[in-house]
Amino acid sequence: MPNKNHARSKLPKAQQRQPLLTTRRNARMARSAHAYVRGNTSKFYEWLDGIEGHALPEGPAVWICGDCHSGNLGPVADARGRVEIQIRDLDQTVIGNPAHDLIRLGLSLATAARGSDLPGVTTVRMMEALADGYERAFDEAAGDADIHAEKPEAVRVVMKEAVRRSWRHLAEERIEDIEPSIPLGPRFWPLARRERREIDALFEQGSLEGLATVLRDGGDDTDVSVLDAAYWVKGCSSLGRLRYAVLLDIDGAAVEGDDLCLIDIKEAAQAAAPRYAGVRMPRDNAERVVEGARHLSPLLGERMRAARLADRAVVIRELLPQDMKLTIEQLTRDEAMKAARFLALVVGKAHARQMDSGERKAWLTELRRNRSKTLDAPGWLWTSIVELVSSHAAGYLEHCRRYATGATGRKD
Template sequence: MTTFKDRLKLGRDARKACPRSSQHELGNIDRDPVSLIESSSEGRVKSLVELRYGRMLVSPFTFYRGNALLQAHDLAGTPNMGMTFPICGDCHLMNFGGFATPERNLLFSVNDFDEVHPGPWEWDLKRLVASFAVAARDLRHGPSVEEQVCRAVVASYQKSMAICATQSALGIWYDSITYEDMLEQAKSKATIEQVERSMQKAERRTHAELLPKMTEVDEHGHLSIRDDLPEIFHLHHATSLLDLGDDLKTAHSWQSIYDTFMRDYRTTLAGDRRELLARFEVQDMAFKVVGVGSVGSRCLVALLTDNQQHPLFLQFKEARPSVLARYVKVKAKARHNGQRVVEGQRLMQSASDLFLGWTSGPNGRHFYVRQLRDMKVSAELETFDAETFTAYARVCAQALAGAHAKASGRAAEISGYIGNSDTLVDALLRYAKNYTDQNEQDFERFQHACRKGRLIARSEADFAADHLP
């Protein structure tokens, strides 16, 4: 039987083939970033690709968030210790946040799994630490804060993984980060206030609170989702932004699409949740644009109500192949991309959405399903001072270490590789700083492509102006 010390030694021995100091390397950066960006837009709604580029054009940070494929390409050329298991795949600092468990407890963790796929754990950690460097520079915190938050990320991951290495399998499985834990760890008044505000905001972000913001009642008393271009629009209205030949637009009605979704979706839920879902009746469905990197992929929101007219919003989000798929030899176990996302989320989170499941839509497109917005809350980086920003860096890294430990069952090997010194901290600080420089160069080339017309970028205001009365 392999002992705890044996597993630590396996991790330490991996340094021979992959020295920790080599983790500073940037990888495959001799490429045309614009071509990779174009390839990541294939298969998306064409008109919304212009909005995606518009959002990426806002800053180097939104550019970084908007194209995980580019860094995945680069990371494929970097050294790793040779351990592969399901990782997040798009592990930047805005893909963490608060969410409600089925028991209505508020937890903090990784909360975006669109790109989940087997891969080296180093790729997640490198994307996370680089995202903090990019954001710190974008928000003009200064070089000292940039270094501080990057060191905090790696040191926190190191410490948290060492703790995970000593825990039992069930201990790791049940472990979670609550907002009460974050309050106890907060070191400054400003950080405590930020956590308290997030808790209060999450408690308000319910389906009932969302109802008047997203819906309207017609003269017949029928409840429907309100169009709000370019964010929300109905598939078959004159204001639809779908391409003429899109399979969602050519479908007979939104009801037929919903029925197609529900046929397979119900089978992915546990029996008690199927029973709960049966107590709701669908009222309307519309297209919803989400995020930065996801813009142009198909996402629909269905409004359902129970017999007392209390709402439930379900989000059906297209599950495209992971950006990691072309860069790693190990294949995902699930052939259905919606199943890949759901199983990855269930594996990496300590608790998951009550209605999390997967399905297929018209023409066999893959989708996964979850509640829209229910008690979900993200960081408001613009309001963070240096201490709060660093505290956020620590908790993101703690959450990532827990997710990796849970997904892999190999915390001791990872901890053995990292060790107790600052060797990996120093290497990934160097990586983050250099990749932030690389990101700025790529952003400049992206801006040039937009100015020269190779890429078309449009803002929300541009789309809204097209439909002014």
């Protein structure tokens, strides 16, 4: 039988994590152009910073995702088990220009189309579908039916799986077992004693006990105890920040699946996404993320809390079995159009719910301007996508030269 202590001794200690996480992040981004786009948000912000001041319309000041690629959308659930496709990663959320989210989503989908070897004309039609789906969210005559219609196959599959999932599915997927422990290995690394003490102390706070019991209908006197915790090697752009998985027992009695709670603790860093000048947002980064989530993704926002851990801002949320990532890698021509229209509608709904009727009408009017005879989408949207696809393609090849070739022992 393998020696667990020996296997554990090979895993990195806390002070050894950073270089390993950086290497892993670079390797993940080299896997595909789509992965590079997802992981290199800073390149998108550099492009925004470099364009002329009036090249994009200035939409109403609302909370935006700030990093609105397709992988940051997916099924999320609320405390009552209702499941919807919403924005699921709010690290970069700010009060800013909603046009930025639309462009970022368009870049992600255009890159997925290129990865699927679809012809350029399909990308043109995708951007038209993207504009159409987004605009529907602000058209009061359209109603709410559109968000449930014409779901692409990738969305139908993940939604069907999400609604049937239970704690057992979550445990087997995330921690590989239903036993009350987190198995150390490639995904979970050991904690320093100081980290474990800080996590134990964190969940002694009454406000966080409430987070753990809200989905269990537990009262204020319900006991909550930390069963296990580990450093979580997760994500791509967030690799290198504090990230922990914590397994809680809700009632303190016999440990069973219904009593267990898997918590995600994620460091909230300073947002790089451009914000509108003069707007008021929480100064604490974790409070900013939670506030943005409550506006953009209410199902997710209601089960998130801001806290401090090791003197850093962290966002804490319970993971539910229905929380899943939407993966859009290989697309057919038909599915490409459906995906663009549907996901843009989801993002548009998240923006529109923050606007009054006058703001929605004015934004819709602006979105429908600047059309040509050959493109049924705003000219600024198409120009932005062309520039971004080109710059990211070059950036991806350079990234591969620097990192992927080094992994095979070749020199620059």
